[in-house]
Amino acid sequence: MTFGLVFIAVFSQLRFSTTSGSTGNVEQWVNLTNAMFYGKQDFLFSYGPLYWLTGGTTSMHNVFAYWASIAFISAVQACFWSVLFVLSFRSRSYVLLGAAYFLFFNSLVFSPAFFLWPLAVVAFLEYSQPSPFKLEARWLVLLGVITGFFFYVRFFYGTFAVVTFGTYFLTRAWFDRRPTELLFLVASGVIAYVIFGAIIFHHGVSLVDYLSVNSQLNFGNSVDMILDVDNARRTYAAAALVFVCLNIFVLWRRPRLFLTVNALFIVLFKIGFSRTDHYLIYFVAPSAVLICVLLFDGSRWGKLLFVVAAGALFHISIHPSFSGAPVRNSLIAGTDFAVPYETRMAQAYPQYKLPDSLLQKIGRSSIDVYPYNNEYLYANGLNYVHRPLFQNYMTLTPRLDAMNQAFFESADRPKFVLWTAGIMCPGADCNPFDAFDQKLALNEDPLTSATLLLNYHVIDRFTTPNGHPAAIFEANPSTTPYTERAIASQSMKLGVWYPVPRATSGVVKLKPVLKFTWKGKLRNLLFRGAPLKIKYKLASGQVLEYRANVLNAPSGIWVTPLLTSFNLEGPEVESIMLETHVSDYFEPAFDAQWLLIPIKDVHSTSSDASPKPSASPQH
DSSP states (O other): OHHHHHHHHHHHHOOOOOOOTTTTSOOGGGGTTTGGGSSSOOOOSTTOTTGGGGTOSSSOSSHHHHHHHHHHHHHHHHHHHHHHHHHHHHTTOHHHHHHHIIIIIOSSSOTTHHHHHHHHHHHHHHHSSSSSOOOOHHHHHHHHHHHHHHHHHOHHHHHHHHHHHHHHHHHHHHHHTOOHHHHHHHHHHHHHHHHHHHHHOSSTTHHHHHHHHHHHHHHHHHHHSOOSOOOOHHHHHHHHHHHHHHHHHHHHTOGGGHHHHHHHHHHHHHHHHHTGGGHIIIIIHHHHHHGGGGTTTOOHHHHHHHHHHHHHHHHHHHSOSSTTOOOOOTTSOSSOTTSOHHHHHHHHOGGGOOOHHHHHHHTTSEEEEESSOTHHHHHTTOEEOOOSSOOGGGOOSHHHHHHHHHHHTSTTSOSEEEEEOOTTOOSTTSOTTBOGGGBBHHHHSHHHHHHHHHHEEEEEEEEOTTSOEEEEEEEOSSOOOOOOEEEEEEEEETTOOEEOOOOSSSEEEEEEEOOBOHHHHHHHHHSOOOOEEEEEEETTSOEEEEEEOTTTGGGOEEEESOOOSTTOEEOOEEEEEEEOSSTTSBOSEEEEEEEEEOOTTOEEOOTTOOOOTTSOBOO
């Protein structure tokens, strides 16, 4: 069950894309790991001709390689973790394993699992009942075959498997005076190495060359690929403490593991500190798995030794072993909380910094932002006092809209409002009132926007650092409650044009009394609503189309003048039409009122003017 759960978790998580694997570095091998699929030249590098199975390639060669890689990684990780989980559960050590996971592992996709799976197998054999667990010949052959295969995934992986299985089964042969297991393992491993190599390589000599090249690479790395640094003595002292804890335990409780544990510790120390900037991934994290053998016994002393060894590894991981060395501390938050919250929020939005002249004008006075983009207020450390429903396009019912209306009519209203362009406004010359989903921002929450225009006036217009139009509104000395004056009433039908009454000043709105059919009500309950469109016909003959907010429409649909800039002016609308393309959603006939809202700062342009082209045209 554990294997299956981990396999599915990893398989569903992993996805590979094409990346520039060698850009900015000298890792040329990452562009050659697919070489087994093309050409006649054998790939003899240490990462191996099958290293693409681990995802280590610039781009997967084809879709079959893609899914084979994901399946391979999932299987290895599932095998590794299922053994650790099961042995921890049997020994009631899952809390300590959880602590190790938090401090050292951090992910189910744990890259050291590709060379630590043999250790997991050995631990399973040693801690099963009866102990040690005896394997049938077919299982020993399978382990040998897998070991031979892993040589071609990465030479080091195969080498680690040989060291792990070789030392363990050599020890078992000594204790049992029976070398059969070791012979089966060695014979099957050698044969598998030859067979897999013959399948992968084009030239027989590559079977030998692969061993020769990589033994030379490993030796060369240890001599010349080193850093000219001295490791701190405390690092060696902590590593020695881990070594002592391991040996106390294996000599006391598990002598069959003595040779294996010591050989693996030496190998991990070698590869971790040979190129010493790799000591976290090649010494600390793998050693954290190695000390888990102290847990699986279930004894109190084993758990105590595990805690001591884990503490030593944690000490190595959080203190740099040399100047500039990498560190890893899972106990440290990903955020520097020594930096004040306001500073951190400002640092998150540097592209929203406003001009100093504008900031001086606002000072520490209270300010809100409408319809959205409160990033400006955080980026500039302004005194943000927001309305109850601060997300403009989510104020979808008259009741919520009225809460914002009451706020802007109250004594708690902010002194300033930064009015930013809608999200569909692409540049400085666009219509700032074009909003989400082909809607008009002034119709999103009609009570809120009208109350703002009644109680605030423009004191500055500018272009934001992002290139969008914006304006600063300042509160009027006194509040003006939102009021409506009916100027006409009439019955209307969907899909029919109606002339707009003229008004000498203010804003004309349409207040429809829309009714859902029973099918429409059922659709709203069980499925989704249907778009309601409002079409505006200008004196020029141009027709503009916006989506209306169905639920907020009874609070008044903005009609004329149709604003196109923060100058608060726009063309007059001659006639309008409401329509929907979903039949039987609304009752086709409805009553409506024409309203006049006394907003004095709004003006109409000449009757033949047209709005800016960013408004949504008729389809």
